[in-house]
Amino acid sequence: MRHEKVDMIFQAAVEVFAERGFDQAKMDDIAQVAGVAKGTIYYHFKSKEELFAGLINEGIEKLIECAGRHMDNDEEPVAKLQNLIKAHVYFFIHHAKLAKLLLNEAFGTKERQRHFRWKIREYIELIEKVLIEGKEKGQFNINHTLETASAIFGAASVIVLQKLYHMEDRKVAEMEKELPAMLETLHLLVLKGLANVTDL
Template identity: 65%
Template sequence: MRHEKVEVIFQAAVEVFAESGFDQAKMDEIAQAAGVAKGTIYYHFKSKEELFVGLMNEGMEKLSDCVRRGIALKKSPSEQLEALLHAHILFFVKNGKLAKLLLNEAFGTKERQRQFRTKIREYLNLIESVLQQGIEQGEFQMAHPREMASAIFGAASVVVLQKIYSLEENQSEEIEATAPTMIESVQQLVFHPLIK
């Protein structure tokens, strides 16, 4: 089990990184926001970069866990894909600052990109496995499930990110209120052709 201080540090880091961006964020600010000594952060993380990578990995793990729980409740690949989209979008809606960090800041240094790509690939593999199962069972028809997994990740992520940026941070209730519309829109894009 991870040390509870690490969770407190991660929560504070999300706030500070979201507010200041990676480059401008200071470890002193994160320590202050977490209510810990700066040395406590350095006990768990060697650098700001390592803290950020840990935070990104933690965020992707939480997203993956949330989606897996949603998928586990459904039997058919179509139902699983609907549950996946629902869980993905709701996770990003409820964790807007983390979503912004995951999608904006994670493509910094080469090391950050490498580690983040590994976590993204694991998540895309999860989506792809649902698609592949649907192909095998005759529910889905597609030539490139790997690329479709990336397209689904992109559509489900960007629809939330666009809504977060179009509204002020203090309008989280309004963002949550539009979640059903975002889910329906992405499901329609995935399940129904746009052209009659």
């Protein structure tokens, strides 16, 4: 069982990293927000880089878990993909600071980029699995499943990120009102696109 102070540190780290960015964030600030001694953070994480990597792991694992919960194994691939995209948008709305952190800081140092790409690959492979299933069943007309999965991740992420910045400091309930428009856009862009790719 994970130590409860790790959860407190992660929550504080999201706040501080999201507000100040990786380079400007200090372990002292994270310790203060978490209400723990700085030594407690270093007991669990050797460096700020390691803490950030742990945070990335945590965030993407939660995203994968959320997507998995929304997909029924008995569903057809089209429904699975639709529910995965809905879960993706819903997750980012409900974890706005984490979403901004994941997408903004993913393009930092080479080390952070490498770690992000390695971890996000797990999620993209989940999307790709649905695409392959749909392709095999003749529901998706698609040639490059990995590239398409990456594009779906990018489209779903950016549409939410733009909305988060546009509606900065709005409550989750207000953001949820924007869900139908975002999902309709992604549905037309992704699901209709996959079904009608030969018409282009």
